[in-house]
Amino acid sequence: MKLAILLIFTFYSANALASNVFDELPASINSNAHYVFYSHGFIVEGDNPTPQHPTWGTYDFPAILETLSELDAIIIAEHRAKNTDPFEHAKKLKHQVEHLIEKGVPATNISLVGFSRGGFITAIASSYIANNDINYLILAACTSSLATQSDVILQGNIFSIYETSDTVGSCEKVVQRSGDKVTSFEEISISTGLEHGAFYRPIEAWVEPLNNWLEQKSEKVAYSIPRSELVELQEPITKRIYPLYIKLPRSYRSNKSQRYPVIYLTDAPYTFPIVSGATRFPMNSGTMEEAIIVGISYSKGSKGVSSRVRDFTPSKANDWKLETGGAKAHLRFIRKTLIPFVESNYRAAPEHRTYVGNSLGGLFGAYVLFTAPETFSGYVLGSPSVWFNDNELLAMNVQKPKNETKVYLSVGSLETPKFGEQQNMVRGARLLAEKIKAVDSSHLILNFKTIEGASHAIAFPTTAIHGLDWIHANTNPH
Template identity: 60%
Template sequence: MKLLLLPVVLLLFCIEVNANTAYEIPRSAVIELKEQSSGRVYPLFIQLPASYAKQPDKVYPVIYLTDAHYSFPLVSGATRFPMNSGVMQQAIIVAVSYEQGSEGAGSRIRDYTPSKAKAWRQETGNASGHMAFIRDTVFPFVEQNYRASNTNRTFVGNSLGGLFGAYILFTEPALFTNYILGSPSVWFDNNKILAASVVKPKAATRVYISVGEYETPAYGEGQDMLAGAKQLTDKILALDSGNIDLRFSVVPSASHATAFPTTAIQGLDWIYGIKKQ
């Protein structure tokens, strides 16, 4: 009986020890950057590709994410196998988190919205300031400290993050080479983004817009995100710019809460996937 019980005891001991060890995303770090104009501090979550140390001369594309606490582990996990197995280009992942010490909702509502909406009790309308922080502080830090491309950057945002990405695309499109806009909150401030003036990209720009099939009031959503995404797509297509390559996708049977994981991996596969001939 003792020989039979011993493996069980050892197994229980191992489970107990491992349960107290936190899992960490490989090759990742968290750094903090201060926005000089406001004094706000924003954590950045950064993950380097698996080949980074072995290829010291290689410069990598960079995937920039909003809503870091949600998007960083999701995109890191979803791209791990495709990147490591050679069916997707390896890239550095950088996720910009919310202002340190703030509630996440307040920080994202302030920083991802392009206009000051009088009907909102929370502060809104700092998209231009947050875009400047990314352009003037985040980009220089990443590109000076890592082998990060300044000509192959991808923006990934969802919901208000998708609205923020649309604002950047319309205002300073050259900041990113590619845009993945998941379920963009076009409805914010009475669809004001649809009336915004647009700067046409001067360089080739890819735009991937995706939304869940069930993101409509008919399925219990507060806003018609499906209609908004289609209207945003139409606005971009109406630019008649030969530099924009746009793809619109509807995620089957997905709601606002569940569409983004598919949006992120399908959009990144469209941009960085290595297609077999």
């Protein structure tokens, strides 16, 4: 089983590594992630990430980071300046670790890995941090000088790997000097014949045991969607609080000048993981525009069904037990509070917003399209509840959009009473499509599809990916 870890890489050349890699802690901390700090050897200090040693060859820092990225972890790997003071850098690591713990990251999910001079720094950091649950991996760093450095006391879970052909050997003496401060100690030797250079490149001999040990020591936590965060936003008038699920594109942190389309989802607990997963490969491969995904959840303190029925319905319905008719207020919240928040806190392209809603969320999306079409430039309306309040949506006046507005409307072919549905969603979707087609506007572009063999319960995932592909298809894929 892989660790649930975000990876953070930095860029060292024109050939950039993965975009979710950083040389310092990200602003947003995921308390469910595993954070791994990697400290390189002395030879890498300075400007060159791939320096040459006359005997041991290239120290391939970027390749090591790329290999560590397969851990599914957040990797913090700073390229240190030349002649960095190891004690000062250890203090910096200490502060970063303390920040993670303050943000709720379990100590067992924090690991520090260091090779040679980086291993010496890791040992010092262990002494400064003084936490019994943190994990330390020391690679060929227990020199005779470290063994006699009485002010460096290891504390926590220690794993040592050394090369038998190297002059730097076992950490046993350092561990013995540290006494009961060491929570656990494991050590292995490898025999590659590469001397100190065995750790210059990511070879299986040391990478595999490192990965296995990290997995054993980490606390098993629930999976979290990479590059995602939860933000709570208050509706100013009603004071209701709405959680927002926000996922950033893969290139967001590396491409500082880029502004991204935003995909807004209703019913976030259901739609956010579906859309996040379905768009991952298309966006990463370049066939779909990268976009920020914002899922709008239900108001806190309300049941999901109560929140969505209230917020997504345009009018009061006397025959409903639940509160209805809050669509106007919810649209105001989205237009006046939510969208400005997103566009002031993230690099969002205001001219490129897409709405995605299903069922009652599809009804709400059609309401927005008819009353304030400029709110979004694209609409994905899945199986809309056109039937609500005697099909009143079909009698609404329609404001013509001033700019190009693309509408993807779909419904499952089995969404009828004949196949067990309470309402004839197919008929409702067709009538809605006819109403949209009847709008005298060259700016309004409709794509209406029926999903063969799909019931109301399973139509949405197909609607979402087909609709978003139609709206966000990349015309210049890389």
